[in-house]
Amino acid sequence: MSVTSRNLQLYNSLSGKKEKFEPLHENNVGMYVCGPTLYSEPHMGNMRTFINFDLIYRYLLHLGFNVKYVRNITDAGHITNSAGHEEDSIGKAARLEQMQSLEIVYKYNVKFQELQRIYNLLPPSIEPTATGHIQEQIEIIEQILNNGYGYAVNGSVYFDTKKYMQDFNYGILSGRKVDELENETRNLNAQDEKRFFADFALWKKANPDDMQIWRSPWGNGNPGWHIECTAMSTKYLGKHFDIHGGGMDLKFPHHEDEIAQSCGSFGCNPAKYWMHANMLNVNGQKMSKSFGNYFLPKEIIEGTTNLFKKAYPANVLRFFMMQAHYRSTLDFTETALDAAEKGFSRLTDGLNLIEKLNTAENSSFDVQSIVSSFYEAMNDDFNAPILIANLFDAVKQINLINDGNATINKADKDLLETEMKSFVFNVLGLEIASSNNDSKLKPVMELVLDLRQQARTNKDWTTSDKIRDGLAAAGIVVKDGKEGTTWS
């Protein structure tokens, strides 16, 4: 779409307000999103975040921006507990599954790539891995040390939060005040190497049983939890880029520490706009491994979770998630999913109908304003729920035209068709599955329905109903419409 429709407002977590989106470099947008840690298969909650940023990516592309979208893959061990048990999550998973760490990361990456295809995510411009950027991470740590915002102890390196706070605002994103944090801190480990409780690891000395170890100026070890994102975003997007995104739960400490690392090494906040996608809830609680209320994106489309009775297609799930704003939590419930499934079919029916519509001299409704409403919705901080509501307004008009209760002219019809399809397919990323394309089944069905039609013409209801019931038992639904019988 033309540059004139670019009146995009987005919510910046940094300011806590909606702001006009003005990219740093005119037509080019740099966007970094924190990707998955591949020590297990991403669950549905993880997918929601990636789907939401896919929506954002797609709409920026739709507006004609040249977007460089970087989403990392964390394949280096996260040290999970700074107070004691020095076990990294990837190493732990590898031990449990008796695999090498790279083997396990590779295994889950294959699954993740498959999920992206199933859920129709556009591939990012690049998906860099943490293990591929150890050298870059080390270099940034060195810069932080040179600038005096870090210190090495015993083979590990920590970020010096106290020193940093003299020059910068630690807590700028999360709104946390360090002196408040101090009071909250539970029992600091006496042997802790950190000078200050709020300091965090940039480099962690290796343990004998670590599965991943790299050499560094401070000895063998592995990178801290936050440095990889700083290294990779800087490498591919520069020291200051447009959008940094991720899940709400990464705001603190992960993103706060990324800002500290960037300021500490380059003197500037890495991103102009920080965007956070909200969580997926099940039973009113955040979907999470530790709560055990999670299911996998594959399970729900295969109908193998015990949370839901039936299976849902990926496009229905995507549609369901698009009906909630990315900054709101969303509850997964069976009735809500069933409602989404029906709603989605209403939308696709309308979309299939539009090309068959007869045109008239004039349009009985304002097509241009409906189309504008699509843009207005998305320009308002990517408000997909409103976009969908507006698409349903269009569907209503399409149905009215189809029933002869409204009219549309040729130019309006072409405009509406183009824009609706563009928003549904390209922006919302929804695909309409055409199920009755089986080349062998099709002639068989034609024959069967022909026989049934004969029976119906002869008022042989017993035979016609027998055919209908038999097909229903085989999972094929027959619908007698005005213009003949269809099946699916």
Added chain:
RNA sequence: GGUCUCAUGGCCGAGCGGCUAGGCACCGGUCUGCAAAACCGUCUACAGCAGUUCGAAUCUGCUUGAGACCUCCA
């Protein structure tokens, strides 16, 4: 314990000072041999109590309830 967020009709969810989305369900209708489907129409909600205002779901305060973060987490 600290910080913060949220409470919308039967359900899911937008809206965030006046025009009171949308989907699903329900109910009524059209169509139909029947059924299903499809389509049309109906359905006025904002946790409670005060306050600000000509006017509040939307702003302020309090109460109650739920959740998130503070520890790996999308």
